[in-house]
Amino acid sequence: MLFLYTFTHNSLAMIQDKEAKIAIAAVTTAAKLCQQVRHSQAFPTLQKADTSPVTIADFGAQAVICQALSEAFPQDPVIAEEDASILIQPEFSAILGQITAQVQQLTPQISQEAVIQAINWGNAQIAPRYWTLDPIDGTKGFIRGDQYAIALALVENGTVKLGVMGCPALPSITDGTLGVIFVAVRGQGVGEISLSNGEFTPIQVNAFSDPKQLVRIESVESTHSDRSVQAILDQMLGWTQLPTSMDSQAKYSEIARGKADLYLRVLLPQFKTKKENIWDHAAGVIIVEEAGGKVSDLDGKPLDFSLGSKLSENRGILANNGIIHQQVLEMIAEIEKY
Ligand code: AMP
Numbered sequence: 001m002l003f004l005y006t007f008t009h010n011s012l013a014m015i016q017d018k019e020a021k022i023a024i025a026a027v028t029t030a031a032k033l034c035q036q037v038r039h040s041q042a043f044p045t046l047q048k049a050d051t052s053p054v055t056i057a058d059f060g061a062q063a064v065i066c067q068a069l070s071e072a073f074p075q076d077p078v079i080a081e082e083d084a085s086i087l088i089q090p091e092f093s094a095i096l097g098q099i100t101a102q103v104q105q106l107t108p109q110i111s112q113e114a115v116i117q118a119i120n121w122g123n124a125q126i127a128p129r130y131w132t133l134d135p136i137d138g139t140k141g142f143i144r145g146d147q148y149a150i151a152l153a154l155v156e157n158g159t160v161k162l163g164v165m166g167c168p169a170l171p172s173i174t175d176g177t178l179g180v181i182f183v184a185v186r187g188q189g190v191g192e193i194s195l196s197n198g199e200f201t202p203i204q205v206n207a208f209s210d211p212k213q214l215v216r217i218e219s220v221e222s223t224h225s226d227r228s229v230q231a232i233l234d235q236m237l238g239w240t241q242l243p244t245s246m247d248s249q250a251k252y253s254e255i256a257r258g259k260a261d262l263y264l265r266v267l268l269p270q271f272k273t274k275k276e277n278i279w280d281h282a283a284g285v286i287i288v289e290e291a292g293g294k295v296s297d298l299d300g301k302p303l304d305f306s307l308g309s310k311l312s313e314n315r316g317i318l319a320n321n322g323i324i325h326q327q328v329l330e331m332i333a334e335i336e337k338y
């Protein structure tokens, strides 16, 4: 049973597809779960094998969304960030109990076994058509009380066809109330739905061409991108103002709605072999593109989502309002020579 806000966007053709409707309902339910956890007194955080944090909300959000996808699209593989192997160890039984309790607040009849099964539904392999999910992108932001995103995308033949990104802590563009869901459908546009009143507002990138007018956006975490490349680029473009910093893929959505204009992410030399995860970018890419912006790798090529769970051939990503894309790519090529 998915949690449904009384959205007022029903007349919009772009979100009438079954895929979009299910994805919006699932992300909305997961957003409610995440806020429920965030507003609780204290919530447990675990450390994964790679030392990154994961919370009961990450697992709960993945359970809710995978459950919905497995029922609506049983043939479609889902490639999601989390897996339940840690949760079935006896010492984590209390944590599993807390995750199940959170999911049960939205889906009362679900059992603990069904929660584990739903989380592991997200451990499939890619296929010509698949879904990719980051149940909480920016977990560090979620824990800190900053921005985070629930990012779901449908990929067909290596190209993102649908992106739904829930940002429960982001102010809406219309009235500033907290909580929006961005929805982009390939060839049909993009908009944000307010989580407080269900209104749908189409969005688009800024049309600025003067680099000095552009707002740059970057990760809060300084190790997620090579800032030495960015520093040289700033000089070349004559930027003196400080960038906006934000956790998660919400950065792409900020570009899509004209709150920022340029986002550069370059793998640090020490993380070059790590590579970016598909779920960290898929929803964001289509949201920027459908808003009139551009996203590419550092050679100007589209990101390739057909290679597995990683963007395995990628060394960096540039997203912006489209107007200065080529100019910035040429500057990056110059910087990379040294
Ligand atoms: P952001 O807040 O945009 O930096 O994105 C958070 C995402 O960064 C997480 O989901 C991680 O998968 C990813 N991440 C973690 N470490 C690195 C790294 N060294 N380089 C690039 N991305 C990373």
Ligand code: MG
Binding pocket: 134, 136, 137, 138, 279, 280
């Ligand atoms: Mg992530």
